Structure formats: structure tokens, C-alpha cells
Amino acid sequence: MIDDFPFYLSLIVAIVLLIMLANKIRVAYPVLLVIAGLLISFIPGIPLIKINPELIFIIFLPPLLYEAAWAISWKELWKWRRIIGSFAFVVVFFTAITVALVANHFIPGFSLALGFLLGGIVSPPDAVSASAILKFVKVPKRMASILEGESLLNDASSLIIFRFAMIAVATGQFVWHDAALSFSWMLIGGIGIGALVGWIFMKGQQFLPTDANMDTILTIVAPYVMYIAAEEVHSSGVLAVVSGALLLSNNRHQFLNTSSRLRGINVWESVAFVLNGLVFILIGLDLPEITSGLEGVSISAAIGYGLLITAVLVVVRLISAYAAVIITLIARNYITVADTRSPGFKIPAILGWTGMRGVVSLAAALSIPTHLCEGGPLFPQRNLVLFITFIVILTTLVVQGLTLPYLIKKIKMPSYNDYLPEDEAEEKIKHGMAKFTLDHMNANHKSILAKSRFLQQIHEKWKGKMNDDYEIQLTPEVREAYLDVLNQQRMWLIDQNHTHSEVDEDIIRKHLMNIDLEEERIRLIN
The missing domain is CATH 1.20.1530.20 (Na+/H+ antiporter like fold)
Structure with missing residues (x-):
């Protein structure tokens, strides 16, 4: 051997x-x-x-x-x-x-x-x-x-x-x-x-x-x-x-x-x-x-x-x-x-x-x-x-x-339209998650949001007024609040996968992966 x-x-x-x-x-x-x-x-x-x-x-x-x-x-x-x-x-x-x-x-x-x-x-x-x-x-x-x-x-x-x-x-x-x-x-x-x-x-x-x-x-x-x-x-x-x-x-x-x-x-x-x-x-x-x-x-x-x-x-x-x-x-x-x-x-x-x-x-x-x-x-x-x-x-x-x-x-394959087109599904997920995120932040983290520049930038991002180039300044309280936002987004996506049969699960999994990557990035920041 x-x-x-x-x-x-x-x-x-x-x-x-x-x-x-x-x-x-x-x-x-x-x-x-x-x-x-x-x-x-x-x-x-x-x-x-x-x-x-x-x-x-x-x-x-x-x-x-x-x-x-x-x-x-x-x-x-x-x-x-x-x-x-x-x-x-x-x-x-x-x-x-x-x-x-x-x-x-x-x-x-x-x-x-x-x-x-x-x-x-x-x-x-x-x-x-x-x-x-x-x-x-x-x-x-x-x-x-x-x-x-x-x-x-x-x-x-x-x-x-x-x-x-x-x-x-x-x-x-x-x-x-x-x-x-x-x-x-x-x-x-x-x-x-x-x-x-x-x-x-x-x-x-x-x-x-x-x-x-x-x-x-x-x-x-x-x-x-x-x-x-x-x-x-x-x-x-x-x-x-x-x-x-x-x-x-x-x-x-x-x-x-x-x-x-x-x-x-x-x-x-x-x-x-x-x-x-x-x-x-x-x-x-x-x-x-x-x-x-x-x-x-x-x-x-x-x-x-x-x-x-x-x-x-x-x-x-x-x-x-x-x-x-x-x-x-x-x-x-x-x-x-x-x-x-x-x-x-x-x-x-x-x-x-x-x-x-x-x-x-x-x-x-x-x-x-x-x-x-x-x-x-x-x-x-x-x-x-x-x-x-x-x-x-x-x-x-x-x-x-x-x-x-x-x-x-x-063989020209027929188009069955089992799911929404990818761009349409992406737009549906993006707008839905944006609305959910804004509502959750306003309802559960309003006090921290008022004094955290980082969370304000996240809030503006989901309102569509800012790109992803935001300054990361995290206190323990802000970190915990943002991790909660990410976890709630994850739960929202899983729920969407269960309740909306017209959305391809591959698209849901891609967004879940992005949330995991973002959470891992935040956890690694001192």
C-alpha cells in the first residue's frame, strides 16, 4: 500500500x-x-x-x-x-x-x-x-x-x-x-x-x-x-x-x-x-x-x-x-x-x-x-x-x-414559466426585504438608530438613497442591533420561500448566503 x-x-x-x-x-x-x-x-x-x-x-x-x-x-x-x-x-x-x-x-x-x-x-x-x-x-x-x-x-x-x-x-x-x-x-x-x-x-x-x-x-x-x-x-x-x-x-x-x-x-x-x-x-x-x-x-x-x-x-x-x-x-x-x-x-x-x-x-x-x-x-x-x-x-x-x-x-425546450423571471424575482425580494428591514428597524431599534451613524447609513441604504460604501463604527449595542436586523432578514427570506411558490429557491438561497457573509464580516470586526 x-x-x-x-x-x-x-x-x-x-x-x-x-x-x-x-x-x-x-x-x-x-x-x-x-x-x-x-x-x-x-x-x-x-x-x-x-x-x-x-x-x-x-x-x-x-x-x-x-x-x-x-x-x-x-x-x-x-x-x-x-x-x-x-x-x-x-x-x-x-x-x-x-x-x-x-x-x-x-x-x-x-x-x-x-x-x-x-x-x-x-x-x-x-x-x-x-x-x-x-x-x-x-x-x-x-x-x-x-x-x-x-x-x-x-x-x-x-x-x-x-x-x-x-x-x-x-x-x-x-x-x-x-x-x-x-x-x-x-x-x-x-x-x-x-x-x-x-x-x-x-x-x-x-x-x-x-x-x-x-x-x-x-x-x-x-x-x-x-x-x-x-x-x-x-x-x-x-x-x-x-x-x-x-x-x-x-x-x-x-x-x-x-x-x-x-x-x-x-x-x-x-x-x-x-x-x-x-x-x-x-x-x-x-x-x-x-x-x-x-x-x-x-x-x-x-x-x-x-x-x-x-x-x-x-x-x-x-x-x-x-x-x-x-x-x-x-x-x-x-x-x-x-x-x-x-x-x-x-x-x-x-x-x-x-x-x-x-x-x-x-x-x-x-x-x-x-x-x-x-x-x-x-x-x-x-x-x-x-x-x-x-x-x-x-x-x-x-x-x-x-x-x-x-x-x-x-430540441427547443418549452418555457414553462414555473417561476418568476430571475430579474423580476430579484426585484420582488429586494423591495420586500427593504420594506421589512425598514419597518423592523423603526419598530425595534428606533432609539439606537437615532444615535448610531452606522445604523443610519444602513437605514438609508435600504431606502435606496445610499450604496454599500458606508463607514463601519460599531459599539456593542449597535453590533447587537445590526445582527438582530440580519437575523430577522434571514427569517423573512425563509418565510418567503415557504409561502411564495413562484420564487425560485435558488434566488432565496443566494440572498441567505449574502446575509451569512455580511454577518460573518460584522462578527470579525473588532
């Missing part, structure tokens, strides 16, 4: 350079990283990379899920909950069943249980790849929200399928009522445990004398505790991390101070950057291990099976995207839906083409044991499942990843 340390260090440098290149040529970085890893694996003398699936599941998956759930808008998640839920659960199950039937029919030696296992492995699209691609193209906010929401939940449903399929392959039997009870516990237990652990962390950080460093460390520890606690009682660790992170994210202003929020953002961006980069380059580097264990079937035949399963995944997702539209159009006659307008045929086409696979699929495939039981027979078709999974990941990342931006640009 020590001898290979320079190699791993050079991988980090290579990841940074490749992501810089990806940004320069406007290509999603997971595509470049997988290809680079694949090419590096053919260099003579390169250390053999053997990925421990527990390393990916335990070390990589919880923080990546936590970071994604922390960043997502709960308002958007709830607004599009039906289509997100259908893609994250119904479509994943439908995909797994279809893959099972096709594999059983076309791939020699594949039973239905083994096909279902393969379906559970390759059914969840990768969130990071889609997000990386959408950075370079403009898509309706609703599409980005649906993809982000789906990615938080589909890993859980696919791993549930995977767990049941493993039992069926190992035992040769599948008891439906036991599976239904286990499935229910995985869902309910995972969500409940995650929320409970999140609540404990929130209350602990709220009442204990922590500082920014401690709070940041606790946010890094939290997803691991959520995941491990849920897995220990055989519920869904993925759902535990997602539910716990959503709880903490939506209450961040209650238990994290300004310094903790600002420092945490910087730390988490760096952590997610490194972890995502390592995962995708390791996918490419793992090819020698995968191909070395491929026996009893030619490389060309195995590639053919991989391309067949990839085609099935693409077709099923496209069909599911259009089926979701049809079901929504029918359902709007009976229930309230997020949007009663028809999305046409463009949005489903793009949504159906965003099915790149990634880290969860590879980790699930690698976690298949070599033997059915200790000292027992070999696990059937394990190496072929691994190889097919690799072909699916590589093909979807390269083909769909490279063509998706072109497809989005060629």
Missing part, C-alpha cells in the same frame, strides 16, 4: 487536470474520468486496482448522498413528488423485471432470479453524471429538479431489489409475503432511522457548545452514522441518509451558526469533488480485474450481452418517460397534479435519455460474493454480471453522456 501511495497521489492530480479539461471542452467530467481510467489501466506496470465494494458502499455512498440531499430544494422535491416517486421506485422495478426477462431469454445460464439480480444492479441512473452534463446546457428547472429528486431515491429501490434477488439466487426460493414485509421495513425503517439520527445530531449541535470546526466534523460523521445504523437493523441505509440529510438541510439555520454554514459549504464542496472524481476514475481502472475473471464466454459475446442490456435500459426508460406523461394527463382529471399542462414529446425524450449508470451499479456488482455460501459452490455467472455491468456503465456514460448536450440543444 505504501509503495503504491505515489500512484494514488498522482490519481488525485490527474482527476483535477481531467476535470479542468472537461470544463474547458464542455464535456461532463464523469465521461472523461471513466475513459481516462480505462486507458490508464492498459499502461504496463500500473498497480492492479481491486475495489472493495464495502469501501464504495460505506466510504463513498453516504457522503455523496448526504451532499446531494443537502443541496436539493425540498420545495421542488415535494412539488414533483409523484413523478419523482414513480421514476425512483416504479420505473426502477419495471426496469429490473424487464432486464430479468431479457437476460433469462437471451443469455445462456441466466435464471430469472439471476436476471432480476442483474436488473437490480443496472437499474438506477447515476445522479452525478446527469448533474455534470446539465451544468453546460440550459434546461427547465422542473427537469433538473426531477432528475435530482429521482437520483436521491432510486439507489434505495435498486439496492432493495438487489438484496432480495441475492436471497433468491442463494436459496432458490422467493417468498412474496416475507419480501413484502421486508420491503416495508426497509422503507419505513430507513426513513425513520435517518430522521431520528438527524434529529439527534440537530439537537446536539443546537444545545452543545460546538464551534465551526466541530460542526463541520459532525456533518461529515452524520451520514455514516445514519447509513450504518439503518443497515445494522436491515433497513435501507440510502433512505436513512436521504431522510436525515433533508431534515438537517431544512433546519440548518436553527442549529448551525453563520461560521459553521459557510465553512461547511466549502468543506463539503471539496469532499464531494474528490470522492466523485475518485469513483469514476476507479470504474475505468477496475477493468483488468473484471476481464481477468471472465471465463466460459468470449469477450465479444460478453460485450454483446452488455450492449443488449444497455439497449433494454435505454428503451425502458424512454417508454417509462412517455408513460409517466400519459398517466399524469389522465390523473389530472381526478387529483391535483403539479402542472396540468401537457409537457409535449420533448421533455420525456430528454428525461428518457438521462439514464447514465455509475457508482452504485458497480458497487452492487462487486459486492456479489464469489461463493453462494462459505465453502459452497461458486456464485453463478458472477464474472459475467460484473462485465455486463461495466459495459452498461461505460456505454451509457460515453454514448448518452456525450450526446445528451447535443440533444438538448437541438
